[in-house]
Amino acid sequence: MMRSRDRHNLLRSLVAGVFLAAAGNAVASEDLEPYKMIRSLQYLQDAIVAGDHSANEMQRFLLKTLDQRLRTASPDVFKDPRNVDAVFVFAMSGGNPQTLDFLAARDVDGEFDGRLARVLRRYFQGQGLTAVAAFEGLVKEYGTSPVGPYLALVAGNITANADPAKAIGYFDQVRLLAPGTNLEEAALRRSLAVILPTEPGRGFDLAAKYVRRFLYSPYASQFIDMFVQLATDDDGKGDRSRWTDVVSMMDDPRAHEFYLRVSRRALLAGNKDLARFAALNAERLSPSPGSENNAIGQLYGDLASISSSNVVEAAKSLSQIPDGALSERDRNLRAAAQKVVEQILMAPETSSVSAEPVVMPAGEAGQAATASATIPSAPAPTTSVAKPAAKTENPEMEASLQTYVEQNRMKLKQIDDLLSDEAYE
Secondary structure, three states: OOOHHHHHHHHHHHHHHHHHHHHHHHHHHOOOOHHHHHHHHHHHHHHHHOOOOOHHHHHHHHHHHHHHHHHHOOHHHHHOHHHHHHHHHHHOOOOOHHHHHHHHHOOOOOOOOHHHHHHHHHHHOOOHHHHHHHHHHHHHHHOOOOOHHHHHHHHHHHHOOOOHHHHHHHHHHHHHHOOOOHHHHHHHHHHHHHHOOOOHHHHHHHHHHHHHHHOOOOOHHHHHHHHHHHHHHHEOOEOOHHHHHHHOOOOHHHHHHHHHHHHHHHHHOOOHHHHHHHHHHHHHOOOOOOOHHHHHHHHHHHHHHOOOOOHHHHHHHHHHOOHHHOOHHHHHHHHHHHHHHHHHHOOOOOOOOOOOOOOOOHHHHHHHHOOOOOOOOOOOOOOOOOOOOOOOOOHHHHHHHHHHHHHHHHHHHHHHHHHHHOOOO
16 A cells, blocks of 8 residues: 555655646746746655655756746846746755856846845855855845745855854754745754754754654755764763654664664774664664675674673674675674684683783673774783683793784784774765
């Protein structure tokens, strides 16, 4: 049965398709008002962020058609303020900014706001910071007009780094003026980027709003990147339900991918508990037991368990992951982890001449396998299968023991490097 969201998107596409067919004929006779075409563009863009990616092609067609219509329009067309607003909205909606310059330059009747045309030109040329004060005044002046939320979004973009608090204010204004639109999607996503370093608590609220409304947007991958960072960085500072409740609103495939990415990032950060927690949830949500993504979740969970008392079980589980279910880098990662497990479980050899090998403590191996920041300069006493040899007064044996430990540290460093290669962009 077709889901409600799918039916809604299909209806959007059909309506937009009918309109565009009419638009093509109307443009030929030059009798379609630009403001009406802008409404259709907005409709398509809202459909895209709601999850109807089939509308992308229609959006490209309509932007091209609008550009042609605006450039060939007679000056009388712009005596209607709605068509003038349409030009500014077109420029800030992915249209050709040079068309705005073209029309503003040939405006002899003063229909276009020259101040707005000039500051937008500076913004499109990458010089928006030089016009911050001008944007602030224009945002207030245009307020709730059709151009207002677009201007507020642009103002938020250019002030995000210099004045995060002011940028959040602009983005909040966008969300108030244009709820449920592609403008709100952009404002939510950019708000999260701005507050991520300083206000994680508010970040969870923004993430929940985004998941409820725009999880199927083509830009959602940027949001997921930030949400993964938010969840892993916050772990241990507050209740884990702050972000797991948000994940529970996702469908299973997206929640599964999210937990995999959290597990990977937690491994890189040395947070074994979170890595295991996320890996277990990823396995629970896996579409099928033998799937590739399920194998990756199992791998991350096993890596997080190497330094625990379940090292034998983790070793067995690692060996059962089929090669075909892992990428080449994941296979290399598993092979390196298995070498560490072998070192942990290896029985010591005794010789009266050569040094007695020292088994790497489980805790130390686990730190390297989960990409901890440093490797201790000397093995710390822990419970392991074989205990390190007691201190001896034989200098030659002491030197040999130290050499062995250093050699094993090099192997552990290889895992650090492999884990670093796994860092997602």
